[in-house]
Amino acid sequence: QVQLLQSGAEVKKPGSSVKVSCKAFGDTFSSYTFSWVRQAPGQGLEWMGRIIPIFGTSKYAQRFQGRVTITADDSTSTTYMELRSLRSEDTAVYYCARDPYGGTSFDFWGQGTLVTVSS
Amino acid sequence: SYVLTQPPSVSVAPGQTARITCGGNNIGNKSVHWYQQKPGQAPVLVVFDDTDRPSGIPERISGSNPGNTATLTISRVEAGDEADYYCQVWDASSDHLYVFGTGTKVTVL
Numbered sequence A: 001q002v003q004l005l006q007s008g009a010e011v012k013k014p015g016s017s018v019k020v021s022c023k024a025f026g027d028t029f030s031s032y033t034f035s036w037v038r039q040a041p042g043q044g045l046e047w048m049g050r051i052i053p054i055f056g057t058s059k060y061a062q063r064f065q066g067r068v069t070i071t072a073d074d075s076t077s078t079t080y081m082e083l084r085s086l087r088s089e090d091t092a093v094y095y096c097a098r099d100p101y102g103g104t105s106f107d108f109w110g111q112g113t114l115v116t117v118s119s
Numbered sequence B: 001s002y003v004l005t006q007p008p009s010v011s012v013a014p015g016q017t018a019r020i021t022c023g024g025n026n027i028g029n030k031s032v033h034w035y036q037q038k039p040g041q042a043p044v045l046v047v048f049d050d051t052d053r054p055s056g057i058p059e060r061i062s063g064s065n066p067g068n069t070a071t072l073t074i075s076r077v078e079a080g081d082e083a084d085y086y087c088q089v090w091d092a093s094s095d096h097l098y099v100f101g102t103g104t105k106v107t108v109l
Helices: none
Strands: A003-006 A010-012 A018-025 A033-039 A046-052 A057-060 A068-073 A078-083 A092-099 A113-117 B009-012 B018-023 B033-037 B044-047 B061-064 B069-074 B083-090 B098-100 B104-108
Touching (some): A003 A092, A018 A033, A033 B098, A046 A078
Parallel strands (some): A010 A113
Antiparallel strands (some): A033 A046, A092 A113, B061 B069, B083 B104
16 A cells, blocks of 8 residues: 655744655655645645656746755655745645656645744 | 636535536646545545546545536535545646645535
């Protein structure tokens, strides 16, 4: 059974950075595409970016361009999302999610990581 | 950027049918996927490619996308169906490759 296990909750100061990890269990890691999706309190889902581990290529939503980096380590089946220059509006739950075919739906999701940005 | 519009809320009595719509430009030309999200939990895929269900999703939950509007239908609604539901499409020409709808809160009366 596929599982995506994310790192724990974080509390950060404005202007700092956060790096969240997502480790995949139960299937071939590099065959899939992994995205990061965030959800601010009481709000909807917003796609931030994705990585295709087999190619090592990433693409980001424009509003996060320059502030976010998504990477993958095939040896540990882990994808990472680093968000820099944090502001209070970045307080949200961050999810990793797997797209099995690249350009379709998300069939498995991580449990979510709450990132709180507060002075 | 591509926009998907959903009603903010739908209320339905137990045993009745809930229908959640998802509107977007030429949405009939796209594959629509649906997620259920309960409070404090990650989203769960309930319908993919307009009409298909992942294993473990009951037949009471179905999807359609005949042209102008995609619809998620929940028949014989149960208390456990109370959740937020999001539609999603892939749009290679959009800034957000994966576009989510605005979300619909389903309340079971």
